[in-house]
Structure formats: structure tokens, C-alpha cells
Amino acid sequence: MNRRGKFIAFEGIDGSGKSTQVKKLTAFLRAQGHNIHSTFEPTDSPIGKIIRDIFNHQMEGDQRVIAALFVADRLNHLLNTTDGMLKKIEEGYIVITDRYYLSSYAYHSIHGIDLDWVIQANSLSAGLLRPDVHLFIDTDPEQSIDRLIAGRDNIEMYENLSTLKKVQQMYYDVFKKVGSSENIRLINGNRSVDAIFEDVLHQVRLLL
Numbered sequence: 001m002n003r004r005g006k007f008i009a010f011e012g013i014d015g016s017g018k019s020t021q022v023k024k025l026t027a028f029l030r031a032q033g034h035n036i037h038s039t040f041e042p043t044d045s046p047i048g049k050i051i052r053d054i055f056n057h058q059m060e061g062d063q064r065v066i067a068a069l070f071v072a073d074r075l076n077h078l079l080n081t082t083d084g085m086l087k088k089i090e091e092g093y094i095v096i097t098d099r100y101y102l103s104s105y106a107y108h109s110i111h112g113i114d115l116d117w118v119i120q121a122n123s124l125s126a127g128l129l130r131p132d133v134h135l136f137i138d139t140d141p142e143q144s145i146d147r148l149i150a151g152r153d154n155i156e157m158y159e160n161l162s163t164l165k166k167v168q169q170m171y172y173d174v175f176k177k178v179g180s181s182e183n184i185r186l187i188n189g190n191r192s193v194d195a196i197f198e199d200v201l202h203q204v205r206l207l208l
Helices: 018-031 046-055 063-079 085-090 101-109 115-121 123-128 141-151 161-181 193-207
Strands: 007-011 036-040 094-098 133-138 184-188
Touching: 007 018, 007 101, 018 036, 018 094, 018 133, 018 193, 036 085, 046 063, 063 085, 063 101, 063 115, 063 123, 085 094, 101 115, 101 161, 115 123, 115 161, 133 161, 133 193, 141 161, 161 184, 184 193
Parallel strands: 007 094, 007 133, 036 094, 133 184
Antiparallel strands: none
């Protein structure tokens, strides 16, 4: 029987650099001989595609609909019998996800959706699989916007300075609210990719 794997969730505002860190950590741990399942939310499932189409202005979607779609996409991400996160954890993989339910807490609640409702709506996911550690790449919104503009051809729904400032503050509020039940580690994202990665590795080594 395989030893149960570990679960690492990366969080941060858009442009924080978390996706880069996910790639670096995945490559590093694979080179060390670990079995890694690297994934992201919204997923590339049909539900996730609907979310992305709304974000890219291909479809209309009320914020309440978006919040509910994320709940469904996340449950499928966990429970899918082909490559769901629970299956991978049980097979002994280290699962690394780019976003998990703390993203929903922060992003949906700045659009007028009650934070307690968002937490309750995601409670089944949290009950099924809580990260061993949430790594929050804490990057100034101004720097995040510069990175987005430099690295993208198109900007998504939430990717503007005003929204990112609100999301960052909401993340801080969320941490105060749920921090006692979650292992959250803040990492200074205003530095070089390699400096950030050193801190990421430190936290992961504590876990492993």
C-alpha cells in the first residue's frame, strides 16, 4: 500500500508569480525522485472551461454563477476517478495545485458574495482534502500588474490594479478568519524568482 502523499496549495493575486513557483517546485521535486501531480484551478475540465470563457469575456456569467461553478469544478478536481487530487494523494503523489479554495474565499467575496457563504459552499472540498500547507506568494499589486502586462496578450476579468488591491486585502482578512484551521505561510513575492523559490523550498522541506 502506498504511503499517503502530501498536498501543497499555492495562492496569490494574479501576477504574483505563484505559477512560476509551481513549475519550479514541480521540476525540482521530480528531479529528486518524487512522484508529483501538478495541477491548477480552474481546471481544464468542461466546468473549468466555462469559467475560463467567462474570465476571457467569451461568455456572460454573474458572480454568483462563477462562485457556484468554482465549487463544482473544485469537487470534480478532487473526486475525478481518472486523475482527481484525492486519487493521486492516495497513490502517494505529492500534489501541487495552483489555487485552491482560499482563492474562492478572496476573489468571490470582493464581488459582494458573503464570505461565510463562500466558505460554507466550499466546506465539502475542505472536508475532503485540506492542504498540508498553503503557500501565499505575497506580491505588491503594482508589481503583479507589471508582470501580467509583460507576460500576456490578453487580460482577464479580475486582472486590474483596483481589483488586485482588494483581493490582496481580502486574502489578509481571510487569513485572520480561517488561519487557526489552516497552515498558511506567507512568502515575500517582491523579490527575484530564485529568492522566492528558496523560501518555497524551505517550507516544503519542513513538510517532507
